[in-house]
Amino acid sequence: xxxxxxxxxxxxxxxxxxxxxxxxxxxxxxxxxxxxxxxxxxxxxxxxxxxxxxxxxxxxxxxxxxxxxxxxxxxxxxxxxxxxxxxxxxxxxxxxxxxxxxxxxxxxxxx
Amino acid sequence: xxxxxxxxxxxxxxxxxxxxxxxxxxxxxxxxxxxxxxxxxxxxxxxxxxxxxxxxxxxxxxxxxxxxxxxxxxxxxxxxxxxxxxxxxxxxxxxxxxxxxxxxxxxxxxxxxxx
Numbered sequence: 001x002x003x004x005x006x007x008x009x010x011x012x013x014x015x016x017x018x019x020x021x022x023x024x025x026x027x028x029x030x031x032x033x034x035x036x037x038x039x040x041x042x043x044x045x046x047x048x049x050x051x052x053x054x055x056x057x058x059x060x061x062x063x064x065x066x067x068x069x070x071x072x073x074x075x076x077x078x079x080x081x082x083x084x085x086x087x088x089x090x091x092x093x094x095x096x097x098x099x100x101x102x103x104x105x106x107x108x109x110x111x
Numbered sequence: 112x113x114x115x116x117x118x119x120x121x122x123x124x125x126x127x128x129x130x131x132x133x134x135x136x137x138x139x140x141x142x143x144x145x146x147x148x149x150x151x152x153x154x155x156x157x158x159x160x161x162x163x164x165x166x167x168x169x170x171x172x173x174x175x176x177x178x179x180x181x182x183x184x185x186x187x188x189x190x191x192x193x194x195x196x197x198x199x200x201x202x203x204x205x206x207x208x209x210x211x212x213x214x215x216x217x218x219x220x221x222x223x224x225x226x
Contacts, residue, residue: 031210043201043217044154051212088153092209097161098144098169099205099215103153 003027004091006102013109019076021105023089026070033065033072036088038104044088048074079109114138115218117202123226124189124196132187132221134202143185144203144215147171154201160185161207189223197225 005024013019025033032051036044050056050063050072062075076083086104093100115136124130136143142161146154146169156169160179174193179185185204189196199222205215 032212032214034214043220046214046216049212049214090214096208096210097142097167098156098159099203099209100156101146101154 003100004102006089006105009106010108013079015111017079019079019107021074021087024071025091030091034090035074038086081109084109117218117221121222123224127191129190132200134185135183136204140204141207142205145187146201148199
């Protein structure tokens with residue numbers, strides 16, 4: 001089992017809809033989780049982090065964490081074409097000395 | 112400005128040639144990392160370093176080498192032993208202990224192509 005798993009997509013949503021991106025992880029002891037956005041040909045940029053069960057909101061983005069089920073999700077409300085990118089889920093590993101990434105989910109928001 | 116600087120942005124390697132990618136950070140971060148990304152794929156960890164003069168292999172270290180002589184610098188050498196080096200290389204840095212709310216930040220990346 002991979003440490004961090006994501007559906008590769010593409011996930012296609014119409015402009016203004018809610019995009020829901022999911023990620024599962026294998027290490028039950030994981031305490032922190034990160035979502036990065038990567039535009040084509042660019043480096044990843046951090047958009048959300050979450051440490052506690054439940055929801056964390058930041059503007060149009062909401063991260064949801066369920067440690068019992070070992071999944072973390074990212075909701076993007078009022079999706080815009082500019083949100084079209086690959087979204088990477090990341091979890092610390094190796095004694096919290098490195099960050100392991102999922103393969104990423106490609107999101108396409110169409111007008 | 113504070114940040115992570117990678118150079119060169121584009122690099123072409125001939126068969127059998129070693130090349131070195133530069134990574135410099137002025138964020139006063141202790142930890143530095145090198146990731147590789149192939150088209151349409153996720154990030155795979157090559158090497159990482161928590162402190163000066165110490166580094167560990169990641170998941171795909173074969174054919175690569177690094178050094179960490181200064182806190183600010185973590186160069187990556189792609190050796191001729193790396194048979195398929197064409198990829199996007201990302202350098203990153205962080206404060207130590209990723210469980211304490213710290214996360215990693217990336218440079219702009221270097222594209223390496225074998226010709």
